[in-house]
Amino acid sequence: MIIFQNVTKTYADNNVVALQDATFHIQKGEFVFIVGPSGAGKSTITKLMTCEELPDSGSIRVGEFNISKMAKQQIPYLRRSMGIIFQDFRLLPNKTVYENVSFAMEVIGASKKAIRRRVPDVLSMVNLTSKARSYPHQLSGGEQQRVGIARALANTPHLIIADEPTGNLDNETAWEIMSILDHINKQGTTVVMVTHAQNIVDDMQKRVISIEDGLVKSDQQGGYSYVTSI
Template sequence: MIKFINVTKVYEDNGAKALSNINMFIEKGEFVFLVGPSGAGKSTIIKLLLKEIDPTSGTIILNDMDITKVKNRKVPYIRRNIGVVFQDFRLLPNKTVYENIAFAMEIIGSHPKEIRRRVPMVLSMVDLSGKAYCYPDQLSGGEHQRVAIARAIVNNPPVLIADEPTGNLDPDTAWEIMKIIKDINRRGTTVLMATHAKDIVNSMKRRVIAIEGGRVVRDEEKGVYEYEV
């Protein structure tokens, strides 16, 4: 569950108001597209959820916890509840596919036995069982993103944030990635996906929250993408 209550963000270095009195509520298990033109505030919303930045005012609830004023030492525990998939994959080039995914479990102290059980499971979910011992430079763009998704979900987070996950992919591969993300959502994971992918948004007919100028201007069930791409 994600809840923004009267959230405003002003960047202190330049005085820019990125968000202005944002209110939104995303239920557990929902699939929501976050859309809007470049500079609208989508990235700021994601950074706030990841505790990379703090709001200037307002309250942010994540999985029934007020994360607005959490101390820095507790931020890693908050991030354990969020899987993140980026446009640029962010894989570790000197680790195999298996090692990239296992690393996400190692950094939170998972037992080696649990890692050996869980990593093959998520590799199977993203149809990469045969690539476990390949390195990133041996993979296609679509395979890179599948590894990134597997890494994001290996700790079974209740929330998955996808930031332009299909932005660097051809249309056919993009739809393969969307099928995986839909399957993850179907298993109960809440998905918030920031995107400019008009065809995907319009075809999937899921909830759409549109941001413009740091404000929510539209929040529709089975919404559409109304911006130039």
């Protein structure tokens, strides 16, 4: 599903080595946490996966896309194969919950019929059917993030990339979000989640890739504390 092979990325403007010779493989259907301190290079990994940044060396593969050799015109199609969830939700304030989700389908040219069929499905997956006509400012943080998840799911991606999805939420709401992500993963979708939340990583007992100073420090099954204690 995802292959990082000796990937190095340096940001030209400040000469910071964000990722150094990183190698890991993520299989289809896995749930993987990417952890590490701020500035360790976690976000660089998601930016490389979505082709917002290109690696200096090494090769990256996501599904059928060879990112390091891909033509620019292919980028939109790469992104259609994944759903991205953001820490700050990134909802459009002037659109309703329903419209925020349908927007993701509209902009890739989905038919009206397909939109009418799919949007209620994903809204019920995240328990927001009753809020379809609400605007983001009428929702709690957790509800807003659920809209973000519904939007990420709208185009039936094989891969979900979640960048600190619980970062702005209280503990209880964070667990709500985690259980939705876990449920999505159990249905076969690969989930890659970047996070700081030690308690979540510990309790979920999934595969954890730990990054520090741009290097992959460890990559194993288990919790956050276990990884950092090595």
